[in-house]
Amino acid sequence: MSMTGKKYAVGIDLGGTSIKYALIGEDGEFRSAGKLPSMADISAEAVIGQILQAVAESEKAVKGLCLDGIAGIGIGTPGIVENGTVIGGAENIVGWKDVELARIIREKTGYEVTVENDANMMGLGETLYGAGKGASDVVFITVGTGIGGAVVIGGRLFTGYRGRGTELGHVPILADGEQCACGSRGCLEHYASASALVRSYIERLSGREDGNCHEQIHGRHIMDLCRKGDPLALECLNRHCELLGQGIAGFINIFSPQLVVIGGGLADAGEFYISRVREKAFLHAMPECAVNTEIRGAVLGNRAGCAGAAATVFQSLSDRPEQQTDRS
Ligand SMILES: [Zn+2]
Numbered sequence: 298m299s300m301t302g303k304k305y306a307v308g309i310d311l312g313g314t315s316i317k318y319a320l321i322g323e324d325g326e327f328r329s330a331g332k333l334p335s336m337a338d339i340s341a342e343a344v345i346g347q348i349l350q351a352v353a354e355s356e357k358a359v360k361g362l363c364l365d366g367i368a369g370i371g372i373g374t375p376g377i378v379e380n381g382t383v384i385g386g387a388e389n390i391v392g393w394k395d396v397e398l399a400r401i402i403r404e405k406t407g408y409e410v411t412v413e414n415d416a417n418m419m420g421l422g423e424t425l426y427g428a429g430k431g432a433s434d435v436v437f438i439t440v441g442t443g444i445g446g447a448v449v450i451g452g453r454l455f456t457g458y459r460g461r462g463t464e465l466g467h468v469p470i471l472a473d474g475e476q477c478a479c480g481s482r483g484c485l486e487h488y489a490s491a492s493a494l495v496r497s498y499i500e501r502l503s504g505r506e507d508g509n510c511h512e513q514i515h516g517r518h519i520m521d522l523c524r525k526g527d528p529l530a531l532e533c534l535n536r537h538c539e540l541l542g543q544g545i546a547g548f549i550n551i552f553s554p555q556l557v558v559i560g561g562g563l564a565d566a567g568e569f570y571i572s573r574v575r576e577k578a579f580l581h582a583m584p585e586c587a588v589n590t591e592i593r594g595a596v597l598g599n600r601a602g603c604a605g606a607a608a609t610v611f612q613s614l615s616d617r618p619e620q621q622t623d624r625s
Pocket residue numbers: 466467468477478479480481482484486487
């Protein structure tokens with residue numbers, strides 16, 4: 298019945314601004330990809346409408362490419378996901394709470410649907426198709442406005458009981474620390490995100506100059522200054538790497554992964570950045586725990602989320618071998 302024998306899934310990466318979608322093969326190959334506005338500032342219904350639009354676009358692509366069809370739809374979404382339902386924790390999407398996303402999309406499209414937290418999808422995508430290819434035990438962290446993460450054990454996402462865990466950015470690293478966005482204090486995210494690096498640089502800069510407009514400063518700008526040898530920027534980067542390295546050392550001591558993959562804007566600077574983080578992480582990790590661990594930059598960029606979302610479809614299909622053997 299199969300023309301190519303190869304399965305394809307639609308991977309959807311839902312964000313506060315846009316919905317990225319792609320038609321992806323079992324081997325991680327992207328056959329088509331696109332982007333739609335997510336309409337996250339309007340309503341949950343509007344967002345669901347856009348997801349359905351993304352599915353419709355992918356169906357057109359399947360026809361155009363003369364492929365067999367779609368094996369299922371994987372969706373990565375902000376927030377905490379329990380059993381296909383977004384429980385909450387997605388402040389950047391209006392009304393995105395208690396949304397039975399998997400059930401709704403399944404009923405509207407007829408496809409199998411998997412839903413997971415977006416950082417988890419990115420981590421799984423990098424593990425199976427990106428920097429972690431070939432590894433089974435991977436810790437993924439993305440360092441941007443915040444710090445997100447995922448833990449892959451034995452090639453599968455580890456999400457904690459009922460999907461409520463692996464908030465790797467919200468590990469407290471400082472007792473009596475500053476207030477974090479999560480409501481607690483002293484979290485890794487508050488001290489070691491790209492935003493924290495920018496914040497510390499601006500604070501230090503303001504101490505030296507009189508308050509200029511610093512609105513244009515981003516993580517990338519600081520990395521450029523570091524490359525040029527700017528002492529203040531380098532000082533801030535070293536402190537950032539020390540803090541992030543401590544956090545990663547903790548993850549190494551807990552999971553002893555084969556690989557720690559670092560994504561996000563700062564990691565785009567490549568080895569210039571990764572080598573500094575690596576040095577600090579291994580300095581603080583227990584050598585016995587770290588002996589099998591490598592630390593690398595992510596390679597899939599903004600494709601990781603869609604790739605991981607598609608991967609969860611293929612994994613859920615392989616969890617039900619009876620369906621495949623019955624048809625053959
Ligand atoms: Zn926190």
